[in-house]
Amino acid sequence: KHGINAEYGGAPPGGYGHPSGPPGGYGGPGYNPQQYRQPAPGPDLAQIFQSVDKDRSGYISANELQSALSNGTWQPFNPETVRLMISMFDKDGNGTINYQEFGNLWKYINDWQNTFRYYDRDNSGSIDQNELQTAVTHSVTGYHLNSMGC
Numbered sequence: 001k002h003g004i005n006a007e008y009g010g011a012p013p014g015g016y017g018h019p020s021g022p023p024g025g026y027g028g029p030g031y032n033p034q035q036y037r038q039p040a041p042g043p044d045l046a047q048i049f050q051s052v053d054k055d056r057s058g059y060i061s062a063n064e065l066q067s068a069l070s071n072g073t074w075q076p077f078n079p080e081t082v083r084l085m086i087s088m089f090d091k092d093g094n095g096t097i098n099y100q101e102f103g104n105l106w107k108y109i110n111d112w113q114n115t116f117r118y119y120d121r122d123n124s125g126s127i128d129q130n131e132l133q134t135a136v137t138h139s140v141t142g143y144h145l146n147s148m149g150c
Contacts (some may be wrong), residue, residue, distance in 0.1 A: 049102050059096035061088050 007035065052060050052068040066082040089097050089105045097105060119135040120127055 045103055046099070046105060048106070052102070054131050057060050058094075059094070059098055060086075060102055065097075 003050060009102070049060070050056075052064055054064050054067075062079065062082045062150075066077050066079060069077045069082065085105060086095065086097055089101045089108070091101055092098070117123075119131050121131055121134075124130070
């Protein structure tokens with residue numbers, strides 16, 4: 001099955017953080033914004049931060065973040081991807097993320113996961129041609145995506 005793995009995303013979408021829909025402006029017919037407002041049950045953010053911050057410095061480095069992330073294939077995230085994630089949320093520019101910056105990263109990752117799950121209608125873990133067409137059609141109004149020969 002051809003598809004796009006959930007590991008990859010883009011730069012923070014314009015309008016990120018606004019309640020208008022999931023990241024990237026997605027949210028066509030059937031989109032329910034309420035489903036993205038409730039955090040998933042589980043350990044609280046402070047516990048997660050402490051478990052990732054292995055050296056107990058109060059900051060998470062790219063190496064610490066990389067060892068904590070899973071992309072579904074049991075392979076480590078690309079180091080450059082992890083550095084990019086850190087730099088996107090490292091507001092003080094020290095090359096690491098503190099608890100508040102981690103909270104923003106955590107929300108960003110969860111928003112993208114929810115967006116991916118929304119368009120992965122068959123729950124296969126990949127976005128197939130039809131699911132991609134739906135996602136692109138909903139994100140780019142006024143354009144029609146022709147059939148792709150995958």
